[in-house]
Amino acid sequence: MSTTYDIVICGAGIAGVSAAYFLGRAGVRNILLVDERPPLSFTSDRSTECYRNWWPDPEMVALMNRSIDLMESLADESGNVFRMNRRGYLYVTADEDRIEDLKSASFRTSSLGAGPMRVHSSETSDYQPSHPEGFHNSPTGADMLIGNELIRKYFPYLTDKAVAALHVRRAGWLSAQQLGMHLLETARRSGVRFETGKVAGVDVEGGRVRGVRLSSGVHIQSPIFINAAGPFLKEVGKLAGIDLPVHTELHLKAVIKDALGVVGREAPLLIWNDAQTLPWSEEEREALAEDDETRWLTGTFPPGVHTRPEGGGSDILMLWEYHTNVMEPVDAPAMDEQYPEIALRGLAAMLPRMREYFGRMPRPQLDGGFYTKTRENRPLVGEMGVDGAYVIGAVSGYGIMSACGVGELLAARATGSELPPYANAFVPSRYDDPEYQKRVENWEDGGQL
Numbered sequence: 001m002s003t004t005y006d007i008v009i010c011g012a013g014i015a016g017v018s019a020a021y022f023l024g025r026a027g028v029r030n031i032l033l034v035d036e037r038p039p040l041s042f043t044s045d046r047s048t049e050c051y052r053n054w055w056p057d058p059e060m061v062a063l064m065n066r067s068i069d070l071m072e073s074l075a076d077e078s079g080n081v082f083r084m085n086r087r088g089y090l091y092v093t094a095d096e097d098r099i100e101d102l103k104s105a106s107f108r109t110s111s112l113g114a115g116p117m118r119v120h121s122s123e124t125s126d127y128q129p130s131h132p133e134g135f136h137n138s139p140t141g142a143d144m145l146i147g148n149e150l151i152r153k154y155f156p157y158l159t160d161k162a163v164a165a166l167h168v169r170r171a172g173w174l175s176a177q178q179l180g181m182h183l184l185e186t187a188r189r190s191g192v193r194f195e196t197g198k199v200a201g202v203d204v205e206g207g208r209v210r211g212v213r214l215s216s217g218v219h220i221q222s223p224i225f226i227n228a229a230g231p232f233l234k235e236v237g238k239l240a241g242i243d244l245p246v247h248t249e250l251h252l253k254a255v256i257k258d259a260l261g262v263v264g265r266e267a268p269l270l271i272w273n274d275a276q277t278l279p280w281s282e283e284e285r286e287a288l289a290e291d292d293e294t295r296w297l298t299g300t301f302p303p304g305v306h307t308r309p310e311g312g313g314s315d316i317l318m319l320w321e322y323h324t325n326v327m328e329p330v331d332a333p334a335m336d337e338q339y340p341e342i343a344l345r346g347l348a349a350m351l352p353r354m355r356e357y358f359g360r361m362p363r364p365q366l367d368g369g370f371y372t373k374t375r376e377n378r379p380l381v382g383e384m385g386v387d388g389a390y391v392i393g394a395v396s397g398y399g400i401m402s403a404c405g406v407g408e409l410l411a412a413r414a415t416g417s418e419l420p421p422y423a424n425a426f427v428p429s430r431y432d433d434p435e436y437q438k439r440v441e442n443w444e445d446g447g448q449l
């Protein structure tokens, strides 16, 4: 059996769905979206669903600003079906010595196009708290609150040790599933077809894509093939003879019921910005230190543990990348059962009432997925290296927030339309430049939480 399409997209995660939507919007009609799983059910189903334009890399700031513009107009035209809010990200520190560094890094990010910085140090400041729902009438940039009294006036659940808090304003969260379904349904109305199937081969003849083969034996003719295979980007790239420079890391997330109301229900995403040792009792610490397998639990843990309220009930999400787990993608990765307890204890540094759950933590739900990353944590969007083959992915821990931006960019590449100024920062051929390679080797901050 053989069929013909103008474009075949492999992968119906948020990246592939967004590519289909923006190609449809650009007027391409005969598009096939193929996935061996149901749409939006693999990595795109696992995320914290947060977004921000606050990145240390100017190209990423530009991409995210564009992506957020697009999400806001989709929210407006759909009656905000995906419940986009603008609560922001709040980075909190208890370390006086780090205030100046946090401030100067923030002024730098602000200067890259992320919006103005405002520093507030007294209770008479003109700081505007965020609205819990919706995204209109909210400031951009960031507000830095200095001093515990000021911080706890607005965020009373935070520790009395907090000395500074950076509130990033063009940020918040949304329903990734609803955003994805809105893109998919609109794409389908513009003629995009979805089929269940595994792409098992890409036919390349004379240096050009001619079509794809599914594992069912079906052969599809198409001059354009788009690799949107998420964690399987590398594997699918190889089908076209291309070795894409990506690796995958397993990242976990725990959800518990916060019946005691430790996290304010109107809170932004709360991030503890300091390294720490976990709070154990003397006896616990001694017991853990005695055993080679558990001693690491008494050592220093990195900054970055974070949480946010989820939904209308009492759920909260808890996340912390306390060690990087580079591994090949698999369907059902083994979970680190200690993760919820460690994240909960880590959060107690920022939210002291978390201690009330020590020894009686509500039963956690634990899940996880794969970040697909390049070395410098920029995405791959554009020509793969064979005529007619494109890639959209390597969207790491920011695939939801960047989806509209990368989808629009991919559609512009594939239809030969005008490209935005950041396009070349994300095209795979950037690595052909030895100067860029050198920059990548010394890249310091990928900006990932």
Ligand SMILES: Cc1cc2nc3c(=O)[nH]c(=O)nc-3n(C[C@H](O)[C@H](O)[C@H](O)COP(=O)(O)OP(=O)(O)OC[C@H]3O[C@@H](n4cnc5c(N)ncnc54)[C@H](O)[C@@H]3O)c2cc1C
Pocket: 010, 011, 012, 013, 014, 015, 016, 034, 035, 036, 037, 038, 039, 040, 041, 042, 043, 044, 045, 046, 047, 048, 049, 050, 051, 197, 198, 199, 200, 228, 229, 230, 231, 232, 236, 251, 252, 253, 368, 369, 370, 371, 392, 393, 394, 395, 396, 397, 398, 399, 400, 401, 402
């Ligand atoms: C714990 C966690 C928290 C996160 N938090 C955030 C966040 O707060 N904000 C944010 O923006 N991002 C976040 N992310 C990242 C975000 O979820 C991902 O970047 C995004 O979902 C990746 O989308 P994708 O479409 O590239 O991949 P996927 O969603 O994995 O989709 C790829 C699809 O390709 C299909 N596929 C692969 N190979 C084949 C083949 N050969 N044939 C057919 N189909 C194939 C797969 O079945 C899959 O459905 C988080 C991720 C994790 C794991």
